[in-house]
């Protein structure tokens with residue numbers, strides 16, 4: 001071979017220009033790496049889904065006539081790192097050139113850059129050809145350390161890619177339908193929730209390998225992987241989403257329920273969400289393909305799907321997904337150190353066991369451990385909000401999110417966790433901290449009805465911990481947060497309370513913090 005081309009586990013993009021032509025001189029390398037199984041403790045389903053998707057991709061490339069070397073953990077055991085393995089392969093195959101696609105994670109990009117600097121062969125790097133914005137465009141859109149508004153970015157993206165536009169105006173005359181999209185799911189709506197399309201991908205050989213190599217994982221293994229592990233399955237999941245979920249996606253985007261776990265034979269654990277994040281983050285399917293397919297479906301079924309549903313979905317992909325990537329790249333590596341609220345408490349053990357009496361947390365955590373999935377509002381407003389209010393060390397929060405979710409890759413996990421959810425970036429991602437009391441949980445879910453704590457009480461032995469913790473958090477940050485006009489009402493309400501009331505609330509919160517492990 002004259003050249004080795006590396007394909008990382010999240011670079012499974014069959015549409016990449018590398019694969020347009022067959023080249024006898026190129027050897028593609030796809031490798032299960034020990035360093036990738038151990039930089040954080042991953043959910044077992046996540047490792048299985050990645051390894052399985054990589055194996056399928058290697059087979060698909062081979063089938064298409066490319067030369068592929070697929071290495072398992074058994075093969076890569078002797079190599080302590082990716083550079084060690086590459087050095088060996090470059091010597092073994094006597095190649096004089098090395099190609100790689102730019103990794104989306106800072107850690108890997110740095111490792112490969114350093115590797116190529118010391119390499120005794122020439123090397124080139126390539127775009128992944130996955131995102132709407134390429135590397136150069138990202139640098140133009142985002143500036144380091146600066147607060148960017150997602151809404152302004154999103155509107156530019158809509159115009160630039162001519163998505164849901166009527167000439168230069170947004171279709172329907174509005175950019176944002178969020179106000180139509182904040183409905184609670186009521187029992188009478190339950191029968192409209194589809195049972196999720198779940199695949200049955202056998203990963204027993206991967207599990208055996210993980211055991212053989214003592215790879216430490218978290219979470220529950222299911223009999224088989226329900227996640228899509230090849231492009232055909234990713235497309236099937238997308239079609240299922242368009243037909244079954246898109247008609248109500250926006251409407252119930254923020255809704256949460258625990259009733260559907262037991263009410264039907266098949267759990268409806270993902271509501272109207274697409275569960276496409278894993279397929280997109282591994283690049284088996286591109287955001288443009290997802291967006292165009294959903295748009296086409298919307299055009300053909302306008303009677304069934306309203307503008308606010310499709311707009312809500314498109315916003316997540318061309319807006320949030322591209323946005324957090326920009327934030328990540330212009331701010332790394334400093335971003336990973338940010339801790340603007342000086343949060344330092346240890347993450348409670350119940351994040352790893354779901355053994356807590358707070359029903360909202362119990363549900364969101366147990367679902368995460370069982371399914372390697374929770375939807376956005378569960379991540380942001382249940383587990384994230386709790387960590388924010390209790391001041392958990394953002395490194396520990398990042399580690400949990402990076403490990404537990406099927407779709408967790410640092411470029412997308414970190415700005416969402418450290419930024420949007422924990423406000424540790426001091427407002428680079430969000431203009432205000434997403435802090436909420438029990439009232440929000442009550443409004444958007446049915447978690448509170450079966451809870452040991454009373455959501456309407458702020459103090460007293462059964463008071464919902466979120467209430468006093470919320471007030472304590474806001475009081476603690478009053479100096480920094482009160483200038484924000486969006487917090488004006490909150491502080492007006494806080495100041496309306498008597499000194500005694502405020503004192504009681506703070507003591508209640510302190511009591512809960514001291515006893516955080518037994519909440």
Ligand code: FAD
Pocket residue numbers: 272273274275276277278280281313316317320321322324374375376377379380384401402405407408409412413414416417420421
């Ligand atoms: P849907 O609700 O169906 O949304 C469609 C798609 O939009 C998603 O697949 C995703 O690609 C994109 N999207 C939606 N919201 C966001 C967002 N805020 N940022 C980026 N893309 C978004 N997403 C990840 O892909 N990986 C992560 O590691 C991750 N960590 C998160 C951590 C926290 C604390 C929070 C609050 C959010 C995180 N998100 C992450 C964003 C979001 O929660 C998930 O993308 C979403 O829940 C995936 O489920 P879905 O595919 O069913 O999404």
